[in-house]
Amino acid sequence: MKRLLLFTFLCGGLLMSCADDMDDEVRDASYMEIADFIYRGMNEIYLYKADVPQLADNYFSDEDAYKDYLASMDSPEDLFDDLTVALDRFSFITDDYIELENSFNGISKSTGVDYRLYLFSGSNDIFGVVRYIIPGSNAEGTAIERGDLFTRINGESLNTSNYASLLSSPSVTFSLAQLNGNTVEETGEEVTIANTEITENPILIQKVIEIDGKKIGYLMYNSFVADFDGELNDAFGYFKAENIDNLVLDLRYNGGGRVSSATRLASMITGSNTGEIFAKQRWNESYQNYFLATDPDGLFDYFTDHIDNNVAINKLNLNNLYVIGTSSTASASELVINGLKPYINVTTIGTRTTGKSQASVTLYDGENFARKNANPNHKYAIQPLVYESVNANDIVVPYEGIVPDIKIEEELDSFGTLGDPSEPLLAAAISAITGKAQKQSFASKRMQINYKEFKERNALKPNYKRMYIDELPSLNLRN
Template sequence: MKRMKMRRFLLVAIFAGSLMTSCSEDMDDVIDDDVLVERENVEIEDFIYRGMDEIYLYKPDIPELADDYFDSEDDYYDFLVSWDTPEDLFDEGLVAPQDRFSYITDDYIELENSFSGISETTGVDYRLYLFSNSDDIFGVVRYIVPGSNAEGTAIKRGDLFTEINGETLNRNNYRSLLSSPSVTFTLAEINDNAVSNTGEEVTIATSEVTENPVLIQNVIETDGLKIGYLMYNSFVADFDQQLNDAFAYFASENIDHLVLDLRYNGGGRVSSATALASMITGSYTGEIFAKQQWNEDYQNYFLATDPDRLFNYFTDDLPGEIALNQLNLTDLYVIGTSSTASASELVINGLKPYIDVYLIGHTTTGKSQASVTLYDSPNFGPTNANPDHTYAIQPLVYESVNANDIVVPYDGIDPDVESYESLSDLGVLGDPSEPMLAAAINAITGNTSEAQAMTRQREFNYQEFKERASLQPNYKRMYIDELPSLRLDQ
């Protein structure tokens, strides 16, 4: 029995109910040897399977997603019910080993908020590190989110913390402690590569914050050059206008070069990445910024029905025919780190066939795939989503390559000038003396000896662990605006 026919039969059997029970019960009664057996509710599991079966990039690598894998509806049901939770089915049963970024959530409202830059946070952005040979953790404050409860408190960039709410941070408790409604940071300092508490405490309540990803924009004048500096922390379409306004400022200042600081930018919406790349250049409207490579079924479907769907093109406007402010630059200097991922890497890779792109910092994450949100609805869109639950899945659906068919390496993009943030001296973001920005400026001006002197080495006593964004559902994700015209087994 073909799986599509079998799956439709299962849905009718479970959700209509052969005994004409209420459709809200989501169960079927099956008679076997005169014993009445109630089937378990697999409504969510069925949605997850159907979504992955429909559009997952790595579908060919999952045997259970093969068209002839199940012989009957009972085999299919037995597979779905064999998993303890929907998360187990998704993470352990349907996600390929090479997939580091597909995601499931039981609260798609939180996911949607994260795509708009909305989160419950103290406003303290941090990176966590593991102590050597220990499960204990300490954090380093990277910046304070403007407009958050942390703004104006005693905590600032460069501060360290080892305890939250009186408990020492470790691998097992960091998530729950840092997600508390009220967070008390026990501050620490680093001296001679040793971390110790100062005894100072700062308590901050969380609140819902909408974070503008355009954190800093300024112009630095040095050696007769005007260098624009933009710190951009997430590709959030709701703030595309603010991004465009930043480029209006750079255009009015007639800058010669641009330093794009993506050191903390884990990615976001593809359309925003395309717009940013188009603002930087301005000379390639209508040319290919990126190519999409879907699974075989969808690739062939788009080639037959809408081949233009497989390309992202440089543009000269935002939705609503809002003209982009474009700089027509021929080079770009990007500050990147291990936190730099997905849409950030898309910008770097997509621009390389057209202009000179230099990476200052260290190797990026290495994520070239885009995802899309699937809801439990007839066409997997948000309209008419099943009201009985708020599960959604965010599977990888295509891999992106640039106009020269080059993909972002799985191990990340290596820097042209290697530099690390020093935990003992992070510097002031946007200040020309901040070490990573100074390295970028020196690369622009050709002061190679000074650039080398400003290069900071990694402090090997501590291992990078997690960062604030890793507690959010859109962490290191590159996603498309909306579902494509689905094939739905046509």
């Protein structure tokens, strides 16, 4: 049976639809549907459209040239890669938008062990270290804990080729290890944990620490997930009731998330800037001009005084903020740091952050790229970068990341207990607040082995280090 496909041909900036008989097409029809969707989406809204010649509105001489270009790619993924610029580290494509949507809501398959993997220098071999255990997960209550090392999974030594499949196994057996001088040695202890679907509350720790007559609020927040904005607001209600003097915001493992949640968090910290500019958006030329002509206010994210259902936020009205960050700190986390700097004193503690200032949006193969009535023939979606964010003073997060005011590394042999005043990074933040050195229970011996950071648990998630908006702006150029 002949199958008709709708293609979009770009000519002089106008979108024209045309149908074609695909019987003679070398490519599988489903590929061409997906490819056409990918191209249209990238041509519509990609932040770096002007830097990709084949995305120019007049690039193709006719419809056949357009189809030939799509058909020249080996896969949807190859086409997407061909339409992104080399310096774009964060746009991505997925063949399962259900998994992507779950990850945006904090839902994923996990043992409950959060880890960072390290690569032995000059080798493809890997070892891992446990950063924390997710409360309520299968890992909670087992023998594995923060600071433990592991070198094998399910009996196999970890390397750059097998780590993803092994750690994603239905059942994961960790072979624990420890440091011994300049080597990592197995202890002989094994812990087996099943991978199951869990919903992780991004608020790992909230507490008040009293030192030298000061009440210091401590919040370890691991992801900007809108479904937990209510819990975030409750945490600030707790800090407000405790009448804290200072706040330490621990974002060391927070790779980002939803822009609206970042805006709300910043608003809870200050409380006195409602209606002022938190961040400015810079889109591609077409979208920027369209916003300027029709909805210039849409180019700004403003401090707010409420969350969903018009629930009032709990405001701390702080003038100083202390943020713990590392190389795992990215996007929406950096947005909070950068967006607050024009208004209050922000002191950063830790190591250099990732360096991501751009936001993305999910595009589906549906009308106006919306989720509703998306093409049932596939579950591909694309997540292109759509705008760059700058703060009220037009300062952008550096591509190389935010350099800490107080540099201190999270040493593998002196992790300490998260939330404990003696934990090295928190101790450094408390010292900055009180002006006094804090006692550290875990004095680093400094590992003698040569290693470097490789991957972390969140790198296996489709939304890794993403800052995203909820939906495509309704004032899109297709109208």
